[in-house]
Amino acid sequence: MRLLGYIIRRLIQMTPALIGITLFAFLLIQLIPGDPVQIMTGGRASPETIAATREKFGLDRPLHIQYLIFLRNLSRGDLGISITQRGAPITHLVGDRLGPSAFLLTYSALMAVGLAIPLAMYSAQHAEQPIDHAIRIGGMVTLSMPSFWLALLLILLFGLVLDWLPMAGWGEGFFGHLKFLFLPSLAIALYLAPMLIQSLRASLLDVMQADYIEAARAKGLSPTRVMLKHVLRNGLIPTVTILAVNVGWLIGGAVVIETVFSIPGLGRLLVQSVVYRDYPTVQGLTLVFGVLVMGINLLADVSYAIIDPRVVYE
C-alpha cells in the first residue's frame, strides 16, 4: 500500500516538472538563430506564402501566447502540428516513432542485462584472473568504439559477409522486429553492457566479502546458488541505477544507431526537428521524452523495493 501511494505521489510530482521542462525547451529553441518557415519554404516562396504559413502555425503570435496555446492543446491531448512535416499532426508522428524506439530500447536493455549479469558474475568469481581481465578489457574496447562505427562493422559482418541479418528498417510483426532490431540492439548493448559489468562486478566483489555470504558458504550451499540467490540480489541496486540513467538517455541518444540502421525512431525525429527548427515538434518530443525518462526512473525506484525488501518508501 505504501508503495502504491508512493507511486501515485511520484506521478503527480511529474506534472510541474514536465511543465518546467517544456517551458525551458520552448525558450531555448527560440534563442537559436534560424526561422523554421524560411527553412521550410527554401527560398522560392513568395512573401504572401511565408506570411500565410507563419499565421497557420501561430508563429506570428507573441511567445507567451504560443506557449499557452501549446498547453491548451495539450490538455486536449493534441501535441500540435509539425512545421517541417507540413502540418502533419505531431501526435501521429510521435506515435509512429514510439513503437520502434520503445522496442529498440527494451530489446537493448534486455540484451545488455543478459550480457552483463553472467559476465559480471563470472568476472567476480574469477577476480584478478586472466579471464576477468579479458572480460573487462573487451568491455572497454566496445565501450570506447564510436557507436556508428561499431554499427557499421556489425552490418558488414552479419549483413554483408554472413548475410544472416537484415541491415535496415525495423521489420513487420513481432518476430520481424526481433530480427531487424537484433543488430541495432546489439550495437547499443555492446556499449551499455561494459558499464553495467564494471559496476556490477565491483558491487558483487564487495558483497562477497560479507559475513552472511561466508555463512551461506559454510552452510554448504554451492557457489552458484550463493552467487545467484544471495550475492546478486544484494549487489544489483547500483547497477539498476546506471541502467535506468542510460536507458533514459538512450531514448533520444539512440539517434546514431537509428540513422545507421534506418529505424524510424524518436531520436532521429528530435535531431531533424532541431536542425529544421520545427518548434512544435521539439516541444512535443521534449514532453514525451520527459514522461518516458521520469517513467523509467520511477520504474527503477520501484524495482529497488522489489529487489531489496528492506527498502521502504515513505
Added chain:
Amino acid sequence: MLSLPCRFRRRRILALVAVLAIAMLVAVACAPAAEEAAPAEEEAAPAEEEAAPAEEEAAPAEEEEAMPAEECTPTGEVKRGGELVFARREEPLTLDPAIPNDNGSIYAIEQIFSALTRPDEDGWGLEPDGAESWDISDDGLVYTFHLREGAKFSNGDPVTAGDYVFALERGRGPESGFAGIFEAIDTIEAPDDMTVVLTLKRPYAPILSVASIFYGAVYPQDVFEADPDGFSSNPVGSGPWMVEEYTRGDRLVLVPNPHYWELGVDCKPLPYLDKVTILYVPETNSRVLGLRNGDFDAMDGVPFNEAAALDAEEGITLHVAPIFRLDYIYLNHQNPPLDSKEFRLALNYAVDRQVILDTVYFGYGEIPNGYWPKMFYHSEDVPLIPYDPDKARELVAESGYNGEPIEILIAAGDTTFEQTAVILQQFWKEVGINAEIVKNDTGTAFDEIVAGNYQTSGSYITSDINDDDELAILMADISNDTSSFFSWYENDEAVELLKKAQSTLDPDERAEYYAQIQEMVYWDGYSVPINYVPAVNAYADHVQNWKNIAPGWWWLRTVWMDQ
C-alpha cells in the same frame, strides 16, 4: 534460510504488481498509437479498389477496347510484375503537390501526379501528359489545352478541367511553395470539362515547361476540399502510381494507378511493376551495403568515392545521369570585397577546378562555364575562366583587397563542400586571398544566407522545370523576392536580355540571348561555379530500364525487373 514474515511478502507482491502496471502503461502508450496509423491507411486503400472495378464496368466496353487495338502496336517485350525496393537518401515531407520545396517530397510527388505537360524521356524536351494537345494563339498570349479523353484519377473519378483550374490556382496562391513560377499567367479558365485555357500577361516562351511543374499538377477538387490537411498524407492524383502506405520517417509504398492512361511497349497499361517501396535510408553506408547485400534493388545518392567500386562489383550497375544541378560558391555582392569585379574574377582565376573535380567528385561532372545549371540553352562557346594564378594576383592587387580574411560559410555535415572549401582556401591563399571556413548547422547557415550575413557560401541549385528561364532569371534579377537568389547581384542589362529571352517564342533567338547572358554574367564574376553535378544511382542487374531524368527524378513507371 528464514522464511519471510507475512508483511514482507505482501509488500513485495504489491511492488511487483506496481512495476507490471507501469510497464503495461508504457506498452499500451506505444502499441495503439503505432497500430492506429497503419489500419487507417489500409482501410483507405480497399475502399479505393472497390470503387475502381465499378467504374470500369460502367464505362462503355467499346471505348476501352477500341484504343489499344487501333492505336497501339507492341514494340517490345517486358516481364511484368514484381516489387522494387528503392533506398532513398531523402524522404517526402508532404505529398501535397502545391506546397513543397524539398526534393524529398518533389520526386515522390512526380510519381503520383500528372500535370498538363511533362518532361520527355531524357528530360530535356516536353511532351503531352494530362493534355493531349494544345493550341497557341497568334499573339502568343492564349494557350488552349485539350485534355486527354477518358483520363481518370486513381480513385476512378474523371479528370476535369475544373480540377486543373483549382490545382493551378492553388499552385499560384498563398499556400504555394513557389507561386512566382506562374507569374506570367493572367487568367486560368475552363470553358468546358475538357479544355483548360491559360491567358498570359505577355508572350512567355517557358509557359509549356511551367505547365509541367508539380505545383500545377492536377488532383480532384472535391477530395481535396473534403480534407485539405489530410491531403498531404493521403493524396489522390492521376499519375502512374498511387499511395498504398506512407509512413513518415520510414517508407512510401506505391502501387499502380489502375486508371493510368499510358500504355507500355506491350500495349498494356503502365506501370510494369506491381509495387515500389521507397525506403528512407539516410545513412549512405547503409544504402550501399543494402544494395550490395540484395536488401535493396536500387539506391540514389551513390557517394562519388564509392561509385567506381560499385560499378565494378558483379551484379550491380551504376547509373550516371546528367541533371539540372550546379554546385557553386555563392558570392554576396553587397559585402566587400565581393563587390569588386576584379576580386570576384580573381577568386575564379585562382582555382584549378580540375583538382576539385578529381578529388572531391572523383571525376563525375563537368567544369561549368555558366552561372546556372547546364540546360537546353547552355552555350558550349562561352570561354571558361582559366586557371591562371598570376592573373589572379594581378586582379587582387587591382581590386585593392586589404588582406582581411573572407568567410566561406558551409552547412556542417556537408562533406562535399567541406572538402571543396579546404581546397579553395588553399588556392586562394596562393594568390594572396585569406579565407576562413565557417561551419554552421543547416538552419543557422540558411538564415544567414537569406539575411545576407555572409560573404561566400558553398551550396547548389537545381531547376524544377526544363526551361532555362526559371533559374537564369531567379539568380540574376535583384528585384525579385530573393534578391538574385541571395547574391544581391545587380545587372540591369542582363535582366533586359533575360526578359527578351523569355518573351520570344523563337528557339534560335532564345539560344542567342541565353548565350549572351551566360557569358556576360559568368564573366562578371557572379559566382565561383564548381561543377555541373550528375545524379549517380546504382541498381541491381535485374532492374531494367532505370531512368533518372534531367529535372532530377526517376521514371519509375517504365522500370521492370528481369527476375
